Amino acid sequence: MSNGNSVTVQILDKEYSIICPQEERTNLISAARYLDGKMREIRSSGKVIGADRIAVMAALNITHDLLHKQNLPDMQVGGSTREQVRDLLEKVDLALAGEGAPAPDASRG
Template identity: 85%
Template structure:
């Protein structure tokens, strides 16, 4: 993994290194901060326990918000935005899958 293409982000007190094109770095960092905030909100609610479950709930909430905005006429989501969200969700899935080394978060 080339460190020049790698971005380290922190989500729910864990660091993740993600390969990312230089032109997408700021978007990735912003997405990670947003996700971290959503996951912290869910964790602080105290009803969901475990990083995996918190991540799924955050993903569902974010997706729900995105789809709700898509239905709102003045805010449209184009195909490129959908593809970016899909790509980010795939990256999150990959990181979560590779992080299943027996540690619980």
């Protein structure tokens, strides 16, 4: 991809090219570095095997941290956001429980 708005980031030794507005490049690179660090922590623990599972665990940990660091009463946090997170967690639980389930399409998103 040679798009001027494309940023290449590396997460767990794999490169991803992402289209991003120029003013968001620094934030995207910081987010990718943070995610890479979290995923490496999980991988080095040896308790989770497979890049997909490591990514899911990292996403759950980051989401958990975000929700608990907001320190806002339930009424102040958008109810729809909490519902979306709960729905996503349920889907993750179902996906992890299904041993023979097909892997999610990583190209979407």
